[in-house]
Amino acid sequence: MSGWKPIALIAEDVQAGRVTASELVEQSLAAIKEHAEFKAIIATLEAAAIARAKAIDERIAKGETIGRLAGVPFIAKDNFLVFGAETTAASNILKGFDAPYQSTAVERLEAEGAICVAKANLDAFAHGSSTENSDFYTTLNPHDKARVPGGSSGGSAASVVLQLAPFALGSDTGGSIRLPASFTGCVGYKPTYGLVSRSGVVAMGSSLDCVGPLANSVEDAALVLDVMAGRDAWDSTTIERDKEGYVVAAPTEMQGVKIGIIKEYMGEGLDPGVKARIDAAIEALKNAGAEISEVSLPSLPLGLAVYYVLTPAEVSSNLSRYDGQRYGHHTPDAKDVNESYTQTRMTGFGAEAKRRIMVGTYVLSSGYYDAYYKKAQTVRTKVIREFAEAFEHYDFLLGPTAPMTAFEIGANVDDPLQMYLTDIMTVAANLAGVPAISIPCGLSENLPVGLQLFAAQKHDRELLALAAKAEELIS
Amino acid sequence: MAKLSREDVLKLARLARISLSDEEVEKYAEELSAILQYVEQLSAVDVTGLEPTNQVTGLTNVMREDKVIEYGYEPAKLLENVPAVQDSHLKVKRMII
Numbered sequence: 001m002s003g004w005k006p007i008a009l010i011a012e013d014v015q016a017g018r019v020t021a022s023e024l025v026e027q028s029l030a031a032i033k034e035h036a037e038f039k040a041i042i043a044t045l046e047a048a049a050i051a052r053a054k055a056i057d058e059r060i061a062k063g064e065t066i067g068r069l070a071g072v073p074f075i076a077k078d079n080f081l082v083f084g085a086e087t088t089a090a091s092n093i094l095k096g097f098d099a100p101y102q103s104t105a106v107e108r109l110e111a112e113g114a115i116c117v118a119k120a121n122l123d124a125f126a127h128g129s130s131t132e133n134s135d136f137y138t139t140l141n142p143h144d145k146a147r148v149p150g151g152s153s154g155g156s157a158a159s160v161v162l163q164l165a166p167f168a169l170g171s172d173t174g175g176s177i178r179l180p181a182s183f184t185g186c187v188g189y190k191p192t193y194g195l196v197s198r199s200g201v202v203a204m205g206s207s208l209d210c211v212g213p214l215a216n217s218v219e220d221a222a223l224v225l226d227v228m229a230g231r232d233a234w235d236s237t238t239i240e241r242d243k244e245g246y247v248v249a250a251p252t253e254m255q256g257v258k259i260g261i262i263k264e265y266m267g268e269g270l271d272p273g274v275k276a277r278i279d280a281a282i283e284a285l286k287n288a289g290a291e292i293s294e295v296s297l298p299s300l301p302l303g304l305a306v307y308y309v310l311t312p313a314e315v316s317s318n319l320s321r322y323d324g325q326r327y328g329h330h331t332p333d334a335k336d337v338n339e340s341y342t343q344t345r346m347t348g349f350g351a352e353a354k355r356r357i358m359v360g361t362y363v364l365s366s367g368y369y370d371a372y373y374k375k376a377q378t379v380r381t382k383v384i385r386e387f388a389e390a391f392e393h394y395d396f397l398l399g400p401t402a403p404m405t406a407f408e409i410g411a412n413v414d415d416p417l418q419m420y421l422t423d424i425m426t427v428a429a430n431l432a433g434v435p436a437i438s439i440p441c442g443l444s445e446n447l448p449v450g451l452q453l454f455a456a457q458k459h460d461r462e463l464l465a466l467a468a469k470a471e472e473l474i475s
Numbered sequence: 476m477a478k479l480s481r482e483d484v485l486k487l488a489r490l491a492r493i494s495l496s497d498e499e500v501e502k503y504a505e506e507l508s509a510i511l512q513y514v515e516q517l518s519a520v521d522v523t524g525l526e527p528t529n530q531v532t533g534l535t536n537v538m539r540e541d542k543v544i545e546y547g548y549e550p551a552k553l554l555e556n557v558p559a560v561q562d563s564h565l566k567v568k569r570m571i572i
Binding site for chain 2: 096097098100101193194207233234236237239299302305306308309316320323324325326327328330332334335336337338339340341342343345346349354355357358359361362363365371372374375376377378379380381382384385416417420432433457
């Protein structure tokens with residue numbers, strides 16, 4: 001694995017002519033070919049990427065300034081609409097879909113000179129924690145090919161760790177950026193809800209979905225976020241960006257920083273090897289001067305149940321659009337429109353999509369709506385309040401990203417509920433809309449462990465600056 | 476405790492416009508029941524005085540000027556993804572049975 005330089009330096013090198021965008025795209029495409037056995041990638045955008053790189057090189061030759069990501073290759077999770085390859089969300093029902101427009105996130109990256117080289121594998125429609133729900137194939141963990149890379153952004157995480165490109169894009173509805181970052185050993189950032197536009201990203205749970213980067217370092221993730229963040233006319237849930245931006249100017253000094261260890265994440269069910277790594281990280285932060293103590297958010301263990309009511313409800317609505325009439329998979333032999341819908345959805349959706357659509361249909365149906373959906377929304381309020389209270393006393397919160405390291409392929413496929421439990425430490429940040437990051441925190445039995453840090457809503461800049469320091473202290 | 480019958484699953488599938496094989500009906504009756512039993516822990520939670528949360532941005536009524544904006548969509552490009560087209564319209568199967 002030839003390592004990529006920090007993204008800001010790559011862009012400087014390209015702008016100064018020390019390396020060409022074409023060489024970088026070639027390097028990335030070669031790495032993708034070399035590591036094809038890990039099945040991180042669904043499609044490459046070879047022709048489009050080479051053409052974009054050539055255009056950038058020509059502009060540089062003319063003396064033009066390209067931007068902060070000049071010539072930097074990246075990989076997008078295949079639920080981002082991108083020109084130059086199909087957008088499938090790793091689902092059979094979207095096979096053959098040629099995006100008529102691009103996601104805002106990708107547009108903003110391209111405007112600064114970045115080049116999308118490939119689309120990464122995921123659990124179909126981002127439903128899962130392992131990529132095993134991909135309708136195509138399972139991505140292998142770069143540390144152990146018998147294990148999953150985590151999900152749903154497993155292809156993006158594996159791409160970063162295999163150094164296929166300097167960064168990748170993911171989406172995080174209940175941990176889908178942070179969990180694979182933890183399982184593969186890279187940085188995964190879930191911003192404050194609404195900070196990055198979801199326009200042109202295949203919708204899953206709209207009250208929870210966030211777009212964010214996976215990268216080699218906090219510094220790189222912060223730069224990518226800085227390029228993508230802020231209001232977007234095409235997504236009216238977007239919020240204003242921080243006036244000072246998100247680039248890490250200087251990592252936060254730990255002296256006097258108040259950090260709360262989330263008690264509910266450190267107890268029963270936590271793998272002892274993971275706990276040892278997290279305890280060691282806490283010790284390192286303490287030694288650097290951070291004031292760390294335990295804090296209880298008693299409703300957090302309910303977060304997963306809230307999540308698995310609200311998400312299927314939103315999924316059942318969002319996936320109603322896949323009816324085979326306007327795009328994607330369809331069934332030409334159906335005798336009427338209803339049969340066309342039901343057959344398209346029967347043959348086009350995988351097991352997990354069907355499962356979630358039906359659970360969502362159940363909790364939203366008359367007679368059950370109040371007991372399940374409304375109740376879950378109200379418990380969500382409880383979770384939000386507990387985070388708000390904790391942030392009155394602490395600047396940041398801390399815990400593991402997942403209770404375990406990467407599990408073996410096939411270990412949870414016959415038990416959907418067991419698979420859902422993988423997300424137990426990540427969903428709360430989505431419910432509360434707060435930013436959270438997973439950074440590598442050493443190995444347990446040769447498998448990566450992720451440390452998760454949280455901040456209050458709209459404190460993304462502060463969280464990234466702190467995480468940059470934590471990264472320095474832990475590694 | 477929610478325990479879904481075959482009929483319950485078939486009803487959900489019908490509402491969601493999904494056909495299921497007999498094997499799938501059996502499988503989902505079991506799996507969906509387990510998921511619903513897990514989330515039923517919420518019924519015991521005291522939420523007195525709390526309102527449901529619909530969204531977390533705090534934004535309300537995001538407005539824009541009422542004018543046509545050029546989005547760059549090409550109608551012909553949009554239609555390329557449509558499985559059946561007639562005179563630049565979507566062609567669907569018989570709707571009234």
